[in-house]
Amino acid sequence: MTLSTPGRYLHALQARTPLVHCITNFVAMNSSANILLAIGASPAMLHAREEVSEFVPLAGALSINIGTVSPAWADAMLDATRTAHQTATPWVLDPVAVGATTYRQHLCAELMAHRPSLIRGNASEILCLNGIANSGRGADSTAHTEQARDAAVALARRQGCLVGVSGEIDLITDGQRIVQVRGGHALMPRITTLGCGLSATAAAFLAVADDAPSSQLTATAAAFGCFALAGERAAANATGPGSFIAPFLDALYQLTDHDLDTHLALETCDAF
C-alpha cells in the first residue's frame, strides 16, 4: 500500500465532479454546499423520504450528519443509508454531539447497521460511539484526538469501516493502519460546521476511490489533507474567524493534486 499519492484522488474528483447527496444539519447546509463546489464536487441537499431512495443511486456518495436531526429526518437517513448499503454507494456518518442525548445514541446505532464507509467525528464523538466514554457536550470536543486513538481503531474493526478523528492532529484508521494528517490552524474550531464540511468532502473523495481498502484510506486522507492545507493557507492572512472563511473556500478551489502530493505529509503506522 502506498499513501504517497493522495493527489490522484483530488485529480479524479476534479475530473469527475461527483454528485454528493447530503442529508445534513441546517447549520452546515450552505457551507457544506460551498465547500463541495469549491473542491470540485456537485452537492445535492434533499431529505424527503418520498425521494431519497430514488436519489441515492444517482449519487456518487452519501453524507449523513445528525446535527439537527428529528424523527422525519432520521427516517429519511435510515432509508437513504439502507439504499446506499444495497447499491454499494459509499456513505459517511458524522455523529454530531452523539454523546449529548440518548436519542442520538440510538439513532447512530441504527445508522451504523447500514455499514458506513467512514465515520468521521471529533474525539468525544468517537469515544462515545465506541462506548468508552460519554464526555461530549454539544458539537465541540472536550477530548483530545490521541485519547480517541484506541477507540477509533476498535470502532473501525468492529464496524469494518474507516474512522476519522478530527483534532489538532487528525487520524484516520481502517483498524489495521493509522494515518496521521498534520496541518490546519487553531482558528478552525472557531468557525462552525467545518467538520461537517469535511465529512461531505470525504464522501466526495470516496465517490472517486475504488473498492480496495488502501484506496479508500488514501482518498479519505486526501480529504482531510485538503482541509489541513487549505486551513493553513487561509489562516495565513486571517485576523479572526470571519476573515478565514472566504480564503478557505478559495484555497480549496485552488488546490491541485500536485499541492497534495508535495505539501501533505501523511504519517502511517500500524494500529497495533
Add this chain to the structure above:
Amino acid sequence: MTLSTPGRYLHALQARTPLVHCITNFVAMNSSANILLAIGASPAMLHAREEVSEFVPLAGALSINIGTVSPAWADAMLDATRTAHQTATPWVLDPVAVGATTYRQHLCAELMAHRPSLIRGNASEILCLNGIANSGRGADSTAHTEQARDAAVALARRQGCLVGVSGEIDLITDGQRIVQVRGGHALMPRITTLGCGLSATAAAFLAVADDAPSSQLTATAAAFGCFALAGERAAANATGPGSFIAPFLDALYQLTDHDLDTHLALETCDAF
C-alpha cells in the same frame, strides 16, 4: 414595448422596499435573505401552513423554491401559491432539480396549476418541466441554455407565464419575445444558491412591476441584469468562490438604476 429602461424597476424596488415572502430551501435561506436585503427588498422566510395564507396577502411577491422540499413544506407551498393566485400576488417558481425524482415532478405540476408569474431554472430544469427531456442531476445543469430555448418558449406559452433560463447567457421569454442577458462570470456556478437568490430577486422586481406583460418582462430582465452586472464586478477581484461572495453582495447594494440602463445590454428578439 421597450426594454431600454430596466433601471426604473430597480429604482422602484429601492424606493418601495417590497416585502418578499420566501418559501425556499435550507441551503439558500441565509444567502437569499442577504441578497434581497442588499438589493433593497425586505425578505420574510416563513412556511408554517398555519400562517402562510395569512401572510401572502401582506407580501409584495412570493418566491417558491423546492430545493429541500418535504411533504409539510409542499403543503405550505400549495396553500401559499393558491393564495397568491387568488390575491393576484406575483409569484416565482424555482424548480430545483425537478428532473431528479418523480416526487419533484408531481409537486411542480401541482404548483404550476396555481399560475406562477415566472418560472426560473437552469436549462436542465426547464427542459424537464417542458417534458422534453430529463437530463438533470442535482441542482447543477447538464444542458446549455440554448438547448432549452424552445422548451422555454413552449413552457411560457402553455403556462401563460414568464420563463427564465439561467446559464452562460440567460434568456427570459413570455412566449412571444425572448430577452437575452449577458454578463456574470464563470465562477458563479461554483457558489451555491445564487440561482435561488436570483429567483427571489426576480420576485422582488415583479412586486414593483405593473400587470402589463412588457413591464413584467422588463422587470424580470432587470433582476437577471442585476446579477449579471454584480457578478462581473464581484469576479473582477475574486481569487475563487470564497472571495466572490462579499463583493457580490456589495455590488448588488451599490447598483443604481443608471448602472442598469447604461451597462446592461438586453437583446430582444421574437420567439418565432
Add this chain to the structure above:
Amino acid sequence: MTLSTPGRYLHALQARTPLVHCITNFVAMNSSANILLAIGASPAMLHAREEVSEFVPLAGALSINIGTVSPAWADAMLDATRTAHQTATPWVLDPVAVGATTYRQHLCAELMAHRPSLIRGNASEILCLNGIANSGRGADSTAHTEQARDAAVALARRQGCLVGVSGEIDLITDGQRIVQVRGGHALMPRITTLGCGLSATAAAFLAVADDAPSSQLTATAAAFGCFALAGERAAANATGPGSFIAPFLDALYQLTDHDLDTHLALETCDAF
C-alpha cells in the same frame, strides 16, 4: 447598582465558554453559530422534541427564535422553555415578526408563560407583544426604538423579565431602569439575522451572570455593547453589507473586556 464594568461578563464568557442551546430559525442558524463561536461561546443547535428536555439542563442558556417556526418546532420550543424554567436555566425569547400573524402571537403568549429571562426584539415586535400596536411586517421594524420605550417597560414589568429593543439606539430595561446602548452602524439592518445572533449572544452572557437583577441587566447590556462596538469597527472599512460580515465576526473575536469597559457608554436612567 453599577453598569460601569460590563467587561467582566465578556471576561467570564471567554473563560467559561458557555454552551448555548439554540432553537432558532433556518436563516440564522449558521450566522448565529459563528457569532457565538467568535465571541467565545459554544453553540448547540438541536430541536427534536425527543431530546430537548434532556439537553437543556446541560446548557448554560437557551435561545428561542420563532422566525421559521412550525408546529413541531413550536412543541419543542415549549418543552425546552418549560425545562429551562424548571431548571432555572436562563432563556431568551426572540419574537421574530410576531405582529405578522395570529399564529405567532399565540405561540409567543404560550412561550412567555415559561418566564423568559429576556425578550429581545425590534420596536415593532415589542410594541406588538405589549399589545399596544401591531405595526410589524416581516422581520424588519417599521417603528422606532423610542416609540417602543413605554411598551418595553410595561412588558418587562408584566413579565418580570428583561426586555431589549434593538434599533438605532438600543434600550434594555428590567422595568425599573433603562439602559441605552449607542453604536452599531446603519449597514447592520441590511445584513440578515444579526438581531437573531444578538439574542443568542445575550443568552451566552446571561449564562455567566448571576441571579441578581443588576447582574443580568449589565450582562445583557454587555451583549448589546459587543454588537455595537463590533458593528462600528466592521463598518469602518466595509463598502456594503457583504464586506461587513467577515470583519464583524473578527471584531467580535477580538473584543476584550477592556474594550467594553473603555469604549462602551452605557446610559442608565430610571424607567419612571
